[in-house]
Amino acid sequence: xxxxxxxxxxxxxxxxxxxxxxxxxxxxxxxxxxxxxxxxxxxxxxxxxxxxxxxxxxxxxxxxxxxxxxxxxxxxxxxxxxxxxxxxxxxxxxxxxxxxxxxxxxxxxxxxxxxxxxxxxxxxxxxxxxxxxxxxxxxxxxxxxxxxxxxxxxxxxxxxxxxxxxxxxxxxxxxxxxxxxxxxxxxxxxxxxxxxxxxxxxxxxxxx
Amino acid sequence: xxxxxxxxxxxxxxxxxxxxxxxxxxxxxxxxxxxxxxxxxxxxxxxxxxxxxxxxxxxxxxxxxxxxxxxxxxxxxxxxxxxxxxxxxxxxxxxxxxxxxxxxxxxxxxxxxxxxxxxxxxxxxxxxxxxxxxxxxxxxxxxxxxxxxxxxxxxxxxxxxxxxxxxxxxxxxxxxxxxxxxxxxxxxxxxxxxxxxxxxxxxxxxxx
Amino acid sequence: xxxxxxxxxxxxxxxxxxxxxxxxxxxxxxxxxxxxxxxxxxxxxxxxxxxxxxxxxxxxxxxxxxxxxxxxxxxxxxxxxxxxxxxxxxxxxxxxxxxxxxxxxxxxxxxxxxxxxxxxxxxxxxxxxxxxxxxxxxxxxxxxxxxxxxxxxxxxxxxxxxxxxxxxxxxxxxxxxxxxxxxxxxxxxxxxxxxxxxxxxxxxxxxx
Numbered sequence: 376x377x378x379x380x381x382x383x384x385x386x387x388x389x390x391x392x393x394x395x396x397x398x399x400x401x402x403x404x405x406x407x408x409x410x411x412x413x414x415x416x417x418x419x420x421x422x423x424x425x426x427x428x429x430x431x432x433x434x435x436x437x438x439x440x441x442x443x444x445x446x447x448x449x450x451x452x453x454x455x456x457x458x459x460x461x462x463x464x465x466x467x468x469x470x471x472x473x474x475x476x477x478x479x480x481x482x483x484x485x486x487x488x489x490x491x492x493x494x495x496x497x498x499x500x501x502x503x504x505x506x507x508x509x510x511x512x513x514x515x516x517x518x519x520x521x522x523x524x525x526x527x528x529x530x531x532x533x534x535x536x537x538x539x540x541x542x543x544x545x546x547x548x549x550x551x552x553x554x555x556x557x558x559x560x561x562x563x564x565x566x567x568x569x570x571x572x573x574x575x576x577x578x579x580x581x582x583x
Numbered sequence: 584x585x586x587x588x589x590x591x592x593x594x595x596x597x598x599x600x601x602x603x604x605x606x607x608x609x610x611x612x613x614x615x616x617x618x619x620x621x622x623x624x625x626x627x628x629x630x631x632x633x634x635x636x637x638x639x640x641x642x643x644x645x646x647x648x649x650x651x652x653x654x655x656x657x658x659x660x661x662x663x664x665x666x667x668x669x670x671x672x673x674x675x676x677x678x679x680x681x682x683x684x685x686x687x688x689x690x691x692x693x694x695x696x697x698x699x700x701x702x703x704x705x706x707x708x709x710x711x712x713x714x715x716x717x718x719x720x721x722x723x724x725x726x727x728x729x730x731x732x733x734x735x736x737x738x739x740x741x742x743x744x745x746x747x748x749x750x751x752x753x754x755x756x757x758x759x760x761x762x763x764x765x766x767x768x769x770x771x772x773x774x775x776x777x778x779x780x781x782x783x784x785x786x787x788x789x790x791x
Numbered sequence: 792x793x794x795x796x797x798x799x800x801x802x803x804x805x806x807x808x809x810x811x812x813x814x815x816x817x818x819x820x821x822x823x824x825x826x827x828x829x830x831x832x833x834x835x836x837x838x839x840x841x842x843x844x845x846x847x848x849x850x851x852x853x854x855x856x857x858x859x860x861x862x863x864x865x866x867x868x869x870x871x872x873x874x875x876x877x878x879x880x881x882x883x884x885x886x887x888x889x890x891x892x893x894x895x896x897x898x899x900x901x902x903x904x905x906x907x908x909x910x911x912x913x914x915x916x917x918x919x920x921x922x923x924x925x926x927x928x929x930x931x932x933x934x935x936x937x938x939x940x941x942x943x944x945x946x947x948x949x950x951x952x953x954x955x956x957x958x959x960x961x962x963x964x965x966x967x968x969x970x971x972x973x974x975x976x977x978x979x980x981x982x983x984x985x986x987x988x989x990x991x992x993x994x995x996x997x998x999x
Contacts, residue, residue: 406781408736412708423636428839428849433636442701456785491855500828508929513716515725517931528824573822577872614989616944620916631844641844650909664993721924723933 377548381483384552385422385434388476389441390448392418394469396510397452402466403514407453413510414449420506425481425498429488467567470507475559478503478530479552482537492542496534503530503559525566528573533559585756589691592760593630593642596684597649598656600626602677604718605660610674611722615661621718622657623650628714633689633706637696675775678715683767686711686738687760690745700750704742711738711767733774736781741767793964797899800968801838801850804892805857806864808834810885812926813868818882819930823869829926830865836922841897841914845904883983886923891975894919894946895968898953908958912950919946919975941982944989949975 396417400410419441423433435441481502485495504527511518537555540546565571604625608618627649631641643649689710693703712735719726745763748754773779812833816826835857839849851857897918901911920943927934953971956962981987 401783401785404783404786406733406736406783407785408739408781409734412712412735415705427635427843428852430848432638436636436698436702439699439701442705453785490852493855493858494852497831497858504828512720512928513726518929525822526825527828528822531824573824575817575820575822577817577823577869578820609991609993612991612994614941614944614991615993616947616989617942620920620943623913635843640846644844644906644910647907647909650913661993720928721934 380549380552381480384476384556385480386444388473388480389418389444391469391473391476392421392506393445393448394452395466395473395507397449398456398466398469399510399514399516401453401456410453411446411449413513414452415445416513417506417510418445420509421477421481421502421504422506424505425484425502428498428501429485429490431488468564471560471563473506474503474526474530474563475533475556477506478534478559479537479556482534483552486541492538496531496538499534500527500530525562525571525573529559529562529566532562588757588760589688592684592764593688594652596681596688597626597652599677599681599684600629600714601653601656602660603674603681603715605657606664606674606677607718607722607724609661609664618661619654619657621721622660623653624721625714625718626653628717629685629689629710629712630714632713633692633710636706636709637693637698639696676772679768679771681714682711682734682738682771683741683764685714686742686767687745687764690742691760694749700746704739704746707742708735708738733770733779733781737767737770737774740770796965796968797896800892800972801896802860804889804896805834805860807885807889807892808837808922809861809864810868811882811889811923813865814872814882814885815926815930815932817869817872826869827862827865829929830868831861832929833922833926834861836925837893837897837918837920838922840921841900841918844914844917845901845906847904884980887976887979889922890919890942890946890979891949891972893922894950894975895953895972898950899968902957908954911954912947915950916943916946941978941987941989945975945978945982948978 393414396414397410399417400413405413419433419435423435426433478499480499482495482499484502485498490498508518510516533555536558537551540551540555544551601622604622605618607625608621613621627641627643631643634641686707688707690703690707692710693706698706716726718724741763744766745759748759748763752759809830812830813826815833816829821829835849835851839851842849894915896915898911898915900918901914906914924934926932949971952974953967956967956971960967
């Protein structure tokens with residue numbers, strides 16, 4: 376049963392990142408195959424790096440479902456786009472959901488491989504952030520993760536909360552997952568909405 | 584016998600990408616070692632990612648031939664350059680041949696690993712495109728693959744044709760390879776020459 | 792005993808790259824978590840690619856020491872920064888030391904895996920250069936390695952010297968390591984100080 380729940384979360388994360396990737400690519404006016412490739416890289420980038428690091432086969436290599444789903448969702452997003460117009464908000468919302476979902480997926484896969492909690496948070500952050508970083512590098516955008524707003528911070532805070540709840544409380548499996556995913560998405564969205572920033576104590580006072 | 588034929592194709596692809604990498608690097612006035620590194624990354628980038636994904640040792644790691652050949656061809660391209668001048672055309676032609684040859688090599692390696700056809704096309708596209716993407720990112724150029732002209736599309740079309748011919752016809756091994764390589768190179772060159780573009784149906788009519 | 796010596800060298804290399812990564816990130820005014828991520832990528836990037844290529848687990852995955860050390864040194868560099876100001880020199884010096892230390896670590900790991908010397912030099916160059924390349928790509932800087940001054944050349948020259956001394960002389964283990972590390976750092980620093988350049992024989996005479 377947990378298997379299926381994990382699969383659903385990974386799946387929703389993948390769809391979110393396909394959407395964010397294809398919208399970013401359409402914004403740059405790539406042709407449909409270019410859009411497909413950016414969507415693919417955004418959706419599988421983080422998980423692939425994670426799987427290479429822990430030496431398991433990349434998750435999309437032996438299960439055709441993923442590729443078909445990426446194809447279908449990319450096509451849908453193209454059709455949807457010819458109606459809709461506000462790129463920026465759509466991209467941002469899907470990117471936030473992908474971030475939350477993939478971070479928790481990454482941590483869970485680290486735990487399954489019996490790795491230390493702090494390594495698991497690292498893997499979760501890689502899984503959550505890396506697809507978006509690749510997308511932004513390929514499209515020659517300044518990576519979202521390195522702009523002013525809170526981004527990776529959301530992964531690290533949400534991931535730590537996830538591990539704390541798992542280790543020190545007896546809440547059941549599913550609510551812990553849902554709550555921490557929600558937490559990451561909420562931090563990210565609120566951070567952008569209210570322009571939260573972490574104080575940069577290393578800058579001279581007048582430059583902060 | 585097929586072994587040797589595959590080796591020759593991989594070899595020609597490698598030489599093409601070494602040429603395209605070293606010409607791109609010389610255009611940016613890198614010093615000879617910088618040129619060598621860009622040539623190396625362009626030539627082995629796509630195949631290395633493919634080999635990491637299907638979990639076989641990177642093809643250049645246990646066979647010195649590849650490294651010596653990269654060294655020799657890079658040196659030759661530097662000497663050739665001091666005579667010749669038109670960077671752009673040379674780079675483009677070699678990049679196109681590398682693309683065609685490496686795509687088919689990648690698909691064939693996927694088939695050898697008993698992967699599903701659609702995964703094989705993905706691997707072929709990665710093998711064909713990734714070296715050039717790395718080259719362009721490292722040199723701070725807008726990746727060829729993401730400019731207006733048909734690029735990845737050529738890989739996907741040629742790769743599908745390759746699998747179709749293999750599966751549903753009884754043409755012999757070598758002609759199928761040669762024909763589809765030629766097809767990819769031809770699509771790419773004609774697309775640039777005649778400025779073919781795939782319609783972007785998701786853009787508002789006046790922006791296409 | 793050699794084990795411990797190798798560990799110390801890797802460790803010092805890691806600290807150097809953490810410093811160079813966090814200083815580069817602070818220069819770009821990233822928030823503390825952004826600084827941490829850049830420091831992490833710079834410190835583990837080269838070694839991780841090397842470990843993936845020779846198919847051993849990434850060195851930081853099963854030994855928490857590395858992550859704790861990266862955390863601690865990043866924090867220290869932030870505190871240190873709020874006192875000190877000259878980014879450029881600090882970044883450059885630490886990057887040079889990291890380059891020398893990591894190159895030799897990479898070659899040694901290649902030798903341990905019984906790979907051919909020329910492949911070992913390639914792995915050493917990848918280990919030394921790749922973290923810095925990733926740092927510069929993520930921060931949208933022109934990679935140090937591709938500017939005019941001697942960079943990868945230092946790795947290749949120092950690495951060749953290392954293998955020559957190992958193979959053809961009977962100097963003991965530790966001095967060979969220390970001398971070649973010193974050699975790489977010295978070449979790099981002198982090259983920048985005196986603006987050494989390798990002649991680009993492939994450029995027309997008036998453009999060299």
